[in-house]
Amino acid sequence: MTAISIESEPVREIMDKHDKIVVLGAAGLVGQNLIVELKAQGYDNLVAIDKHEYNLGMLAKLHPDVVTVLADLAEPGAWREHLRGAVRVMQLQAQITGKDPQLFVRNNIESTKLVLDAIHEFAVPFLVHISSSVVNSVADDDYTNTKKEQERLVVDSGVPCCVLRPTLMFGWFDPKHLGWLSRFMEKVPVFPIPGHGRYMRQPLYNRDFCKIIVRCMEKMPTGAVYDIVGDQRIDYVDIIHTIKRVKGLKTPIVHIPYTLFYWLLKGYSLFSAKPPFTADQLKALTAGDDFTGVDTEREFDVRQTPFEAAIRESYCDPRYAGIVLQR
Numbered sequence: 001m002t003a004i005s006i007e008s009e010p011v012r013e014i015m016d017k018h019d020k021i022v023v024l025g026a027a028g029l030v031g032q033n034l035i036v037e038l039k040a041q042g043y044d045n046l047v048a049i050d051k052h053e054y055n056l057g058m059l060a061k062l063h064p065d066v067v068t069v070l071a072d073l074a075e076p077g078a079w080r081e082h083l084r085g086a087v088r089v090m091q092l093q094a095q096i097t098g099k100d101p102q103l104f105v106r107n108n109i110e111s112t113k114l115v116l117d118a119i120h121e122f123a124v125p126f127l128v129h130i131s132s133s134v135v136n137s138v139a140d141d142d143y144t145n146t147k148k149e150q151e152r153l154v155v156d157s158g159v160p161c162c163v164l165r166p167t168l169m170f171g172w173f174d175p176k177h178l179g180w181l182s183r184f185m186e187k188v189p190v191f192p193i194p195g196h197g198r199y200m201r202q203p204l205y206n207r208d209f210c211k212i213i214v215r216c217m218e219k220m221p222t223g224a225v226y227d228i229v230g231d232q233r234i235d236y237v238d239i240i241h242t243i244k245r246v247k248g249l250k251t252p253i254v255h256i257p258y259t260l261f262y263w264l265l266k267g268y269s270l271f272s273a274k275p276p277f278t279a280d281q282l283k284a285l286t287a288g289d290d291f292t293g294v295d296t297e298r299e300f301d302v303r304q305t306p307f308e309a310a311i312r313e314s315y316c317d318p319r320y321a322g323i324v325l326q327r
Helices: 029-040 053-062 078-083 101-121 142-156 177-187 206-219 236-247 258-269 279-285 296-300 307-316
Strands: 021-024 046-050 067-070 088-091 126-130 161-166 191-194 225-228 253-256
Touching (some): 021 029, 029 053, 029 206, 046 053, 046 078, 067 078, 088 101, 088 206, 101 142, 126 142, 126 206, 142 161, 161 206, 177 236, 177 307, 191 236, 206 225, 236 253, 236 307
Parallel strands (some): 021 088, 161 225, 191 253
C-alpha cells in the first residue's frame, strides 16, 4: 500500500510563516530535525513539547527562539493550553523500545487520546500524525501493536489530519539505530553482524522525511495516509560497510551465528534498562519486510538524498553530527 486517500480535500489556506506550529515529541530524533527544517524554511512561531528534560534542554540551547515546554503528554496538564491558537500540530511522540509493555500503551496510546482531546477542544485546523511502517509489518511486538492502535485512534477521531508511515530513519541527533551503530563501530575491536547480514533495509534519511512533513503541513491532504520509504534498498551488512567507509574506520566486521547473536542480546537486556538493540528488533530486522512507498518527488517534490551522501552528512557534517540525544 502506498497511499490511501479518504475524503481528500484541496488546499484550504496558505500558511503564514508566523503561524503557530506545535511539535509534540519535539526532542526526539524526528522532532529535533523537524525544528531545524521548519526554521530553515522560515517558520518562526514554534512550540516544542517533550518530557525528556535533557533532550529538550539541548533543543532549547540550539534554538533559543523556540518555545520549549517540559511536559508528559500521557498526563493531563498545562501543556494543553499551548495548543490554543495553533494552526498545525505535528504528533511525533512514540515509545519505540523498552521492556515494559505498559510503557508502549502509555506513551503511544494514552498520550494520543489526550492530544486528540486537546485538538478537538481548541479546534486545531490540521494534524500531521507520524505513524510507522511497522503497521504494515509482519512483526508482532509491543511497538508494532500499539502503533497500529495509535494510528486507528487518529484516523477515527474526526480530526482533520494526514498520516505518515516512515521506515527506519537515520540522521542527525540519532541516539539509536544507525547512529548508535556508527559510534559503536568506533569503540570496539571488531563489529559483529548477525548471520549473513543480507537483511534488506529501506532506510529513510530524516532530513528528507522532515521536508515531507512540512509539505503535508502546508498542503493539508486531509484523510491521506502515506507510506514513506527510503527509495534505496540496501542490505544491513552493506549499510555497515558504508558507515565504515564514510567514517574512515578500520574496524573488522565479523559475522556471528544468528542464534548466538539473539541470545547475547537477550542476556544484555537483563543488565540494561534501555538496551540500544533488542532481540525483538533483531527479529524485525530479519522479518523480510519489503515496503512500497509513494514517489516522494512526484507527491511532495522531495527528491531523496542518495544513501551514502546522507550517511556522510549524518555522521561527518560539522553542524550537528557530533550532537547525540540521550535515550
